Amino acid sequence: MRSTTLTTTLTTTLLVATTVTALPELSIAKRHKHGARPVLQKRQDDEIVGTTVYDIITYSTGGAYYANLTVGTPPQNQVVILDTGSSNLYFDASSAPACQTDGAYACRGGTFSPAKSSSYEIVEPAPAFDTRFGDGSTASGPFASDTICLSDVCVSNVQFGVAQQVKSTTGYAIGLMGLGYSANEATRHEYPNIPEVLQASSEINSRLYSVYLNDEGATSGSILFGGIDVSKYTGPLQTLDVLPDARTRYIDQFITSVTALRTTVAGSSATIFANGATGVDAYASRSGSLPVLLDTGSAAWSVPPSVYRALLSQFPYITNQGVCDCSHADSDDTLTLTFDGAIEITVPAREFIVPLYNRTTNAAYTFTDGDQACVFMVVPSRGTGQGFLTLGDAVLRSMYVVFDLDQGQLSLAQANVNSTASPDVREVAAGPNGVKNAASRVQAAPSESGSAWPIAPQLSGSATQEFSVKTATTTVGAATGTAAVPADAQPSESASAAGLRVHPKLPPWMDWGYLCGVGMVVLMLFLISVPVWV
Template identity: 35%
Template sequence: MKFVAAATVAALAVAVSAQKTLEYEIKKGIPGLRMGRPLPPLVGKRFGKRDTLTSMIVNNITGGGYYIDVEVGTPGQPMTMILDTGSSDAWILDVEADLCHSKTLQEKHGDYCSPTYDSSKSSTYKLAVEDGFRIQYLDSSEATGDYITDDFKIANMTIKDLQMGLADKVAMGTGVLGIGFPENVAATDKYPNIIDQLAEQGVINSRAYSLYLNDRRSATGNILFGGIDTNKFMGELSVLPIQRYGLKYSHFVVSMSDLTLTYNGQEESALQAVVNSTGVRGASAILDSGTTLSYLPDKASTILVEALNAYTDYAKTGLTFIDCGLLSSDMKLTFVFNHTTSIVVPVQEMVLDMLDGLDEYFPPDLPFDDVCLFGIQSTNSFGDDMGATSLLGDTFLRSAYVVYDLDHKQIGMAQANWNSTETQILELSSDSDSLPAATGVQDGQATTTATDTVKPSRTAGGGSSTTDAGKETVTVTSTPVMNAARAISTAGVDVLGVMVLAGVFSIFGGGVLFML
């Protein structure tokens, strides 16, 4: 089949002799590569008007999802994978994957294949578990195949014999690089995932990595395995304990003590009402790079919707829209964690201006004319009550510098220093008792002025284009939105269910994508 190639990626690899760290550039979206797809009917449900409208709207949101280029096999075969902190398996597309050879499936799922892997062309390929790989989406679609081992090259480092899924039946056109806790792999028999192998094979000294997404107008961010870059954040790096999810550490869950909106000289808490109404001792949040939007308990999101004069379309799409005029707003949201750590997110970072050409599908009673999508939605979208738990995706994470420490079961967090061009790396070690005390740049040194906001120009068929001013390029593709998934073992007993999304977004255990 014809494949529209992804844009060339410049890999930034930092692995100097004095430090065991590995830094790599990640991309936001892929020009020319459509990652999203329509949602197949749920069991016992037909497509309705709401599903169709939601698909048309959400599939126009671009710039979501972060991707990484790797090579698999000997000689290396290039792959593009979704980078996801919310899952733990790496999996790639088999050259014989059904989606890659069926126009019917491509039309059904609205997706086609990124580069695939041919085991016959790799001298280091080994079959690990035949028919042992299965990840099931919450809309009942799934990716299945074998578990294999092969060499896996990221930047200039090769991981020998990495176990990964090789999917031959898929509903999405790219693989996933899950970098979560190994306890959360989809296999019946647990195995060391990529984070384990980076440490075991001596590439890094600690099962930890730092994620820097940069602001929403930036095309790239980076991930630093085994270290902290003190030039990428401001002030002190706070250390937060990761909470158990059920009986084990499987997701990056932290205590979230407050969320306030500052506007017109006033400050309003959006989270205390949730805590008071649920009767729990405190709220929590899942940090997940595989989720493009952020989701708050309904009471909290409703407070923000009313304060910002946003609008939730309960009748057609289930989505919350906001006035694009707030792109120039000086209002801010302050997320507070563990009563000690504050991350400020400008409201304009939550205003997603990606809905041009869809005016006829908007509700007639919208209180504003220039329509944007709100970067915060209600967890009621999942069709299940999450209590006082929030899911914080990229619309939040772009404002934070986050260190994910699997060894110490800790999260390091500080305000992101946007558009930083300098690097100062601090190596991490598993021999210590905790993440180290680390100080970033002073507030006055921060380069936090974002590029000018520009209305995106559109090209048909998922191409990319620039504005007349030659500023930001925007690709009209469908990109991943929602993650928080479940991985189902072939034995059917190891099921991780995080959230159910009632027909609006599909939640995938690793890479999150639009499945509408």
Template identity: 55%
Template sequence: MRSTAAAASASTLASLLLLLSAVHALPELAIAKQGGRLVARPLARRDDTGILANRGTLSTNVYDILAYSGGGAYYANVTVGTPPQPQVVILDTGSSDLYFDAATAPACEATGPYSCRDGTFAPKDSSTYSVAHPSPAFNTSFGDGSSATGPFGQDVVGVGDLLISGVQFGVAEAVNSTTGYAIGLMGLGYSANEASAYNPTPFLYPNMPEVLRDTGVINSRLYSVFLASLAEISGTILFGGVDTSRYTGALTTLDILPDAYSGAIDQFISTVTALSSTTAGQTTNLFTGGSNNANAYDSTDTALPVLLDTGSSAWSVPTSYYNAYLAPLYPFVDTSGLCPCSYASDSSVPSLIIEFGGRVNITVPASELIVPIYNSTTDEPEIYDTAGHAACAFMIVAAEPNGSGFQTLGDAVLRSMYVVFDLDNGQLSVAQASNSSTDTPSVIEIPAGASGIASALSQHSYSAAQASQTYSIAAEAQSATGSFEVSTAQSTIGVATGSAAVPEDAQIGATGAVSGGSGSATGTGSAGAGATSSSAASVAGGGIEGFGFGAGVGGGGGGV
């Protein structure tokens, strides 16, 4: 029988507190931000079939597997190579690289909690693979000690119903995951932040938003993320468009904050300018005010700069804010950040109202903040106490800023948001997510240009930014291959919904973790599978420890 969290030893509690203080290990990129060294994007080519004539968006599913990482993580199905090799990658707006774990990596040929979890890539089995830059051109490390190195390759990558040739990506021939299973990654941030070695300049390349724009599949580097509620398992990422059925109220555009040090727009940083709680119709203001600009980085400013990061599970807030505003609201959360799961459905537990940029409010139910944790080996729920209550993690954590000027705002909050990430214009458009399963999709293509969203949504509820972006936006990368070609896949990749979106060998049985959101398949999902885990692991005599919420190599950052 597992020990109760309350009876955990002092050393175990100390370990857990250390873990929670570093809940999201931000990537320590191997390159500096050198926007001036980048060159213009390449010209695109259309294929002979003319399949791009009526394109303007591309949608694929993303899905959550609670048993594979503490608090869950969001994954997408893709393929790579000829014939296609199915892959599962973490969807990460907080990083920029596309990479796959090599089948020959020692970690991928091993077993155990730090091995690769399927979805590996074997270049020798692809007739279209070539090396773009030899190892160690791809060289990434993360703040939790995880790392991945290898060559940059190029091959055919499949997303949705498309096969795109000439796509560059990292091949992790050496993977060191310190916090759970290793898995590939689809970074969707600015390509200026890619994890490339210098030789003598970095090997930067167009990542997925740029590739899709360069092929003509979408008009600009813009995509919308809808994670859906925790119970629904799957959501979508829509490249090049907005689905107005996925949100309620006005979609509000906010300018991204510049990097605190470079002064350029190269990460998805916004500000939390107010916080309230609501219980039984009664709202209590917790804090308000502060700047929605670079002044928010000042330590005396009330606002909280945050990175909107799908690769992180929790929301990290300064310890002073947590102690003053959040700890009194949720006194049942113990010093390890855990609690019985019954509080997730307790109507007396407050929800939060978070104001972004002084202009848009997002309500986050307590049920999204109190998340079950599972043993990644058995897929069984962890037990909190001797009474047999299931253990949940509270997904807001106290953590001191790490020197970057901002903290991460992860999936616990993003599930309640519909977010449009507009790299071209350096803006984020935000609305309250609609989790009504009966809504009919209403996808609107967004044209290129500064007024693209405003013009496309002129007949819908929309609120433009008060001022257009005035800071310099990070330059784009140039393809080593010169161009891309696109064709239609014989079978669609990753467009199933609900539990059908999860690859077969990643699905949880009736007694396991995943429930709800069964949905119906609208296409053939990838047959491959992968997983990452920093899930809870019971330590004999020491209570529950070993879970993490961040994104290291494979998304398990922050684990012990």
């Protein structure tokens, strides 16, 4: 069996190197918000592969993590969002009406033309693939199979959705790579998604991957399939049991709980809440905890209105609309979250106070006196009706997270952002002790697993289908920096007449245009952070 670790590059420029020669790695590179050119990691021993993944602020407010891959024979280039909060892989069809326009909601991540691929096959006709998201965006069409290439790893017979009809409500339309449990796929019949395909094709030992987004302003980070990079975190790697669904009690989403939250602002600390219940007790209405879905597809962290108000009271420079001068992103202010009563993660201001851009013009918004406006990436939400809220990139950037689908566990540590240490990638073996035996400083789950063990989804349809793996002749995503970014999606480096500007002598709440613009941004952040599965 060929054991491998695949790394895919994420929203800011993410790069990964590995010293494990048996593990091909698909690196994730993210584009710096100010246009710095990321550097592609050089392959070592021909078994470490880098591919560009980058952050485009204007694709979704606050940014998102994107990867390059190809589909079809010959290969057609695609850009997809990396999303731990959903499960489908899909591409926008070149025939979709939205992909034939040039407006603010047009397709900007590349499109797929089935007629141009000799290896394309329809698995189930339209509208077998039919999904919608909390922001009102939708995608539908047939399910198909074809050859997918990640970096220089190509796998045939991979199933995915083809969005012949796509509607985006918050910005450019773009494909998506869902990395969650296949139980949440938008289909009547479950099929192997990317983590399961990599395992079934013997590219990795189990359905496990590690995410390292790195600092908001960094030029590199990574997602590793099948392995852990111990150089990318500090302190202990705390393993937690994933919380089962509040209603079904099955583990099919990456849910854990925030049991305490405190702020440090201008050197003064304050507790927002503490001593919340752990484990499944976190779901109780008076538990004092916040069940959260760890979701790389969401930019913000959604919290109940009462928690949001308590946070604003500690950050006096953030307006009721959730905006402030970007100079505060450089402060020493922090949020500190405790997960399941077991591990603290500290989040610096620069991760949750991020620049605000006009999604149509790509121009920066300005605050008062011509300074750039930033948005507070914690947003109020009254819930999804599913017993949890979403915790997105604003917090995840400060975390190293191992998503273990086979064991139904998450392993969390403080991210070693902007690390200059040599990468130290460890292959993870199958079984309950895989993470413990592979990584260093691992602490076991504080609770008993019991009913929290995962229910492995039965792969139907293509379950017995064989995946053929080969090495691509060229590496996917070799372009870096602005060369890898669709031209229409590149943020402007300075505010222009198209951007919103507030008169220096007027406070922001007296400018109706500013209020409307910011109100729409806050609404979008809330909607983006609410996943809806069909």
